[in-house]
Amino acid sequence: MRRFWKGVPMSHNTASAPHDSFGITLEEYLLPATRRIQLVAEDGTALSPEEQDVEPGHEYPMPSDEALLEAYRHLVIGRRVNDQAYALVRQGRMAVYPSSHGQEASEVAAAVCLRKDDWLFPTYRDTVAVMSRGVPATEVMVAYQGTWHQGYDPQEYKVSVQSTPLTTQLLHAVGLAKAARLRGEDVTVLAMVGDGGTSEGDFHEALNFAAVFKLPVIFFVQNNKYAISVPLARQSAAPSLAHKAVGYGLAGERVDGNDLAALLAVLGRAVELCHNGGGPFLVEADTYRMQSHTNADDATRYREDAEVKEWEARDPLRRMSAFLTDRGVLTDEVAESITADAEQVAASLRDAMNTDVELDPLELFDHVYTVQTPQLAAQRAQLAEELSRSETKEA
Ligand SMILES: Cc1ncc(C[n+]2csc(CCOP(=O)(O)OP(=O)(O)O)c2C)c(N)n1
Ligand SMILES: [Mg+2]
Secondary structure, three states, rough: OOOEEEEEEEOOOHHHHHHHOOOOOOOHHHHHOOOEEEEEOOOOOOOOHHHHHHOOOOOOOOOOOHHHHHHHHHHHHHHHHHHHHHHHOOOOOOOOOOOOOOOHHHHHHHHHOOOOOEEOOOOOOHHHHHHHHHEEEHHHHHHHOOOOOOOOOHHHHEEEOOOOOOOEEEEEOHHHHHHHHHHHOOOEEEEEEEEEEEEEHHHHHHHHHHHHOOOOEEEEEEEEEEEOOOEHEEEEOOOOHOOOOOHOOEEEEEOOOHHHHHHHHHHHHHHHHHOOOOOEEEEEEEEEOOOOOOOOOOOHHOOOOHHHHHHHHOHHHHHHHHHHHOOOOOOOOHHHHHHHHHHHHHHOOOOOHHOOOOHHHHHOOOOOOOOOOOOHHHHHHHHHHHHHHHHHOOO
């Protein structure tokens, strides 16, 4: 017999869950599959169902050629922008850029799986996800140029600001999902987080709240094996990061984070289920950060070249390029037009970052609170005085 408290079932596990439609038990549904989902092999060939060898309920169809080609275009643009941003940092035109090289498939899939009214909550690392949702590179990079707090309007693109304080974005994501439900809006939220972020207290609170209220949230963990210099083995003793979902009562899935096809399939299903009341989810993408944490970090100090070489063979771009070429979708002509698109985006970024911006340092204080606190007012006055003194000196 189901027992209720204020109209809410005392045990949410008795409510119907997506496992019903997959013909598996709730326990099977909640325990992440031992095999991660992979649809395309490292050499670009499609894996047969036997080769995939997944447990029941974890079978996914191959996405369409059109969906893969459009997402592949974002991969190429993402890598070009990463390289351009690196060069601009070296030239002193940008302050910092957290590398996305190697993680493009996860980044792109996180954005393109969403519907127009859904929301994306990215971290500092997820510039390529933000761009793949339609935000121009020139707007995203304003924050990394350091000339303004934020370069794009979150409401316009339904993309939150890129969060630098680890894991705060998960709480904001859950809050937005809850608010949308209260308003009767059909919105799914995808919130991104790193392997290191899963150790934060906010991670626990966000997952627990989302699971208790069955909110349409996808927690998308990019397990790139490092939190700056801290390796995964020093971060978590869980069998996988997807296993962290079990204790909260939400479904977890592990996916090859360098396999664009598998990512689109897994995240696509999660989005669909969320829209049909079947959330929340935790999806762990098994991937790797090929470059240093940011330009301020030297990865050779804490990891071996051999490990990096191993991951080079799993490159998401090469894999999808081989797959789509083999299927006759990525012809030379199409490939050339994608490269041209990427060059154009890189050129617009160069132009924007090489344009000097007139800055008023005092603006820093203007948008912190609606009504400025006495402390900030005092700091503003102090800076104003220092600025006028240095102006007098220069004159
Ligand atoms: C609350 C908080 N604590 C510490 C930091 C400093 N910090 C910045 S990035 C980082 C590592 C995060 O690693 P991970 O979550 O794996 O994400 P990745 O950088 O690998 O994408 C740390 C500790 C921070 N930004 N915020
Ligand atoms: Mg990491």
